[in-house]
Amino acid sequence: MIADVSDLSDIERDAISEIANMGVSRAAASLRQMVGEQVLLSVPAVRIVDRNEAAALVERGNSSRLVAVQQLFEGPFSGRALLIFPEGQSLELVRSIVGPDHPLEDIIDLEQEALAETGNIILNACLATIANVLRKPMRMSLPSVIRGDGSAMFETDVRDPDANLVLFLYIDFTIKRRDIRGFIALLLDLPSIIALKEIVRDFVDGIEKQQDSAG
Amino acid sequence: MQHHVLIVDDSKLARMVMVSAFRRLRPDWNLTEAVNADEALRAISNGSIDIALVDFNMPGTDGLELVARIRSVDAKMPVAVVSANVQDEIISRARELSAAFVAKPLTDEALAAFLSGAVLKLRKAV
Numbered sequence: 001m002i003a004d005v006s007d008l009s010d011i012e013r014d015a016i017s018e019i020a021n022m023g024v025s026r027a028a029a030s031l032r033q034m035v036g037e038q039v040l041l042s043v044p045a046v047r048i049v050d051r052n053e054a055a056a057l058v059e060r061g062n063s064s065r066l067v068a069v070q071q072l073f074e075g076p077f078s079g080r081a082l083l084i085f086p087e088g089q090s091l092e093l094v095r096s097i098v099g100p101d102h103p104l105e106d107i108i109d110l111e112q113e114a115l116a117e118t119g120n121i122i123l124n125a126c127l128a129t130i131a132n133v134l135r136k137p138m139r140m141s142l143p144s145v146i147r148g149d150g151s152a153m154f155e156t157d158v159r160d161p162d163a164n165l166v167l168f169l170y171i172d173f174t175i176k177r178r179d180i181r182g183f184i185a186l187l188l189d190l191p192s193i194i195a196l197k198e199i200v201r202d203f204v205d206g207i208e209k210q211q212d213s214a215g
Numbered sequence: 216m217q218h219h220v221l222i223v224d225d226s227k228l229a230r231m232v233m234v235s236a237f238r239r240l241r242p243d244w245n246l247t248e249a250v251n252a253d254e255a256l257r258a259i260s261n262g263s264i265d266i267a268l269v270d271f272n273m274p275g276t277d278g279l280e281l282v283a284r285i286r287s288v289d290a291k292m293p294v295a296v297v298s299a300n301v302q303d304e305i306i307s308r309a310r311e312l313s314a315a316f317v318a319k320p321l322t323d324e325a326l327a328a329f330l331s332g333a334v335l336k337l338r339k340a341v
Contacts, residue, residue: 030299033320098228110228117226120272121319124299137304142274 008197013046015200016169019133020044023126024171024184030125031173034118035096038176046169048193054168055150058084058183064149069119073127075138076199077192079167081123082153085182090115093180116143126184134199154187167193218337219245219263223255223281224270224297229319233268233297236326252276256284264292266333268317271298271305279305282312291340293333297321 008016021044028039049057058066065087072080085093094114095107102110120143131138146152154166167188174181188196218241222233230248237246247264249255251273258264267285271278278296285294296309299319309316315332317325 026301030320033322098231113226114228117228120226121299124272124319125301128300128302128305131302131304135303137302140272140300142272 008046008048011204012197012200015204016046016167016196017044019130019200019203020046020126020169020171020186022133023129026129027122027126027184028173030121031118031175034121035093035175035178037096037178040174040176042172044169044171046167048165049168050164051154051156051166052151054154054166054185054187055156057150057168057170058153058185059150065147066149066153067115067145067147068153069115069123069143069145071119071123071127071143072141073138074141075131076136077188077195079186079188079192081127082185082187083119083122083182084153084185085180087147089180089182092178093118093175093182096175096178096180112145115145119143119145122184126186134203136199165190165193167196216334217243217245218265218334219247221247221249221255221258221264221267223249223252223267223273223278225250225273226270229270229297229321232321233326236321236323240323240327241330252281252284255281259285259288259292265337266330267292267294268297268329269294269314271296271300279308279312282309282314286312291336293329293336295329 024041024044028041032039066084067087067090068082068084070080070082091107091111094111097114097118098107124140127138127140168185170183170185172181172183222230224230234246237244247258249258252275269278269281282294282296285292295315295317297317297319298305301318306316315329317329
């Protein structure tokens with residue numbers, strides 16, 4: 001059973017990466033507007049992994065102290081979207097968004113709330129674009145800020161085996177000229193992976209039909 | 216002509232961004248800030264608000280529900296839903312309530328376009 005879900009065919013993987021890429025590109029454009037600097041994106045990686053692997057992936061090359069803005073989404077498939085930074089960079093991010101006119105004390109006061117709003121804008125840009133491309137409306141929760149290591153982000157202590165495997169979609173981004181790097185990660189559990197695979201199959205079929213009628 | 220604008224957003228950062236855009240675009244207008252739907256409705260019931268800018272994703276009553284409640288007391292006030300949630304569904308629900316949709320992150324261009332339309336609408340209503 002696990003082999004069945006953890007297998008994504010090439011076309012499924014390709015379609016999910018492409019759709020995610022549209023979402024993340026819009027998110028990057030939003031971030032660029034907010035910080036006024038170029039934002040570079042990596043190629044999205046789509047993998048079905050267990051939560052421990054996901055935790056290890058976001059800690060790789062970073063200190064294990066992370067800060068994340070989390071939003072839950074719900075629709076035909078449900079999950080969590082995370083915007084993750086090394087904790088040491090979150091103040092720099094907030095500073096780059098509120099601009100240089102504010103003293104450090106103000107920025108520290110604002111940090112939590114500015115992170116939540118920044119996450120809200122970036123994650124909504126990404127999720128709403130995916131919802132629009134797939135034509136499946138989704139509801140998004142309010143953003144919350146969590147701090148901890150990779151295990152805290154991905155709740156590696158979950159016992160339910162169905163909840164242990166996650167579709168882990170991540171992109172790392174760098175704000176050029178500032179030393180800020182982070183990840184956007186989407187996590188889907190098993191029933192949602194199955195639902196997403198079906199939606200993606202319909203989406204691919206739709207494109208193939210259009211090609212047939214155009215050709 | 217000066218107008219009185221209500222800015223509704225639970226995020227202080229979002230309100231700061233909005234206020235600073237107004238300082239550039241319409242520095243002489245009056246601004247009132249509200250952090251949720253209840254505060255917003257209280258401000259509107261005082262009667263001096265001309266235009267409202269309403270965040271969508273707020274705790275409690277969301278922005279579209281708030282706009283629906285504004286519409287029940289004021290069918291004509293120029294209102295914009297401001298959100299990063301650019302889903303087609305949200306935008307069309309805003310339109311159904313005769314509200315504009317302004318995407319976050321807020322740009323001066325998008326805010327200016329909404330405000331110009333709002334000024335015209337208010338002038339016609341007089």
